[in-house]
Amino acid sequence: EVQLVESGGGLVQPGGSLRLSCAASGLSFSSSWMSWVRQAPGKGLEWVAYINKDGTENSYVDSVKGRFTISRDNTKNSLYLQMNTLRAEDTAVYYCARDRSYYGNGAFDSWGQGTMVTVSS
Amino acid sequence: QSALTQPASVSGSPGQSITISCTGTSRDVGTYNLVSWYQHHPGKAPKLMIYEGSKRPSGVSNRFSGSKSGNTASLTISGLQAEDEAHYHCCSYAGSSTLVFGGGTRLTVL
Numbered sequence: 001e002v003q004l005v006e007s008g009g010g011l012v013q014p015g016g017s018l019r020l021s022c023a024a025s026g027l028s029f030s031s032s033w034m035s036w037v038r039q040a041p042g043k044g045l046e047w048v049a050y051i052n053k054d055g056t057e058n059s060y061v062d063s064v065k066g067r068f069t070i071s072r073d074n075t076k077n078s079l080y081l082q083m084n085t086l087r088a089e090d091t092a093v094y095y096c097a098r099d100r101s102y103y104g105n106g107a108f109d110s111w112g113q114g115t116m117v118t119v120s121s
Numbered sequence: 122q123s124a125l126t127q128p129a130s131v132s133g134s135p136g137q138s139i140t141i142s143c144t145g146t147s148r149d150v151g152t153y154n155l156v157s158w159y160q161h162h163p164g165k166a167p168k169l170m171i172y173e174g175s176k177r178p179s180g181v182s183n184r185f186s187g188s189k190s191g192n193t194a195s196l197t198i199s200g201l202q203a204e205d206e207a208h209y210h211c212c213s214y215a216g217s218s219t220l221v222f223g224g225g226t227r228l229t230v231l
Contacts, residue, residue: 035220044124044225045159045167045210050218059218062122095166100178105155105214107172114166
């Protein structure tokens with residue numbers, strides 16, 4: 001059974017930092033493009049970042065470029081999102097998701113349950 | 122990276138068919154046949170229903186189908202059932218390993 005388990009969310013002040021983690025099991029992690037997707041309260045899903053299979057390529061939504069960094073450790077079957085200079089508009093549930101496609105095209109067939117990040121003073 | 126446009130809500134009676142539209146631009150939906158659709162029940166993880174425009178993952182009912190015309194993709198659910206009531210989100214590849222989602226559509230089964 002595929003499992004993606006996020007952790008690291010919480011309450012942080014504007015300008016602060018958080019590091020999210022996603023532990024994967026039951027899938028070929030090192031063969032999968034991975035992403036972070038978020039959902040702000042009352043809003044739709046928003047793609048945040050992508051990382052390729054070996055961690056050598058990544059991409060971001062414009063609103064987080066320069067502030068967020070996606071990374072992975074295939075030896076630990078883990079995905080990370082380092083979030084710096086957090087803003088109120090980053091408040092959301094953050095999901096870890098696995099892309100089933102070869103090159104990463106948005107076909108997320110496995111999702112975690114999400115971890116809540118609240119940015120507030 | 123502008124969000125795709127979906128209707129805020131749609132509704133239908135059990136047994137009917139409904140279609141949810143997802144309008145993008147020539148930079149995403151119009152260029153790539155890489156639209157996916159997700160079903161999302163509150164408090165649960167999203168579920169992939171359609172990928173690469175019209176493909177269904179194993180285990181997804183054939184009542185769900187996807188299509189595209191120009192800059193607009195569509196999800197059709199036939200034979201509506203009570204358990205189909207959920208939020209539905211479209212997502213399109215937008216080049217350079219980036220994605221864009223729609224705002225989501227709430228489906229109500231009357």
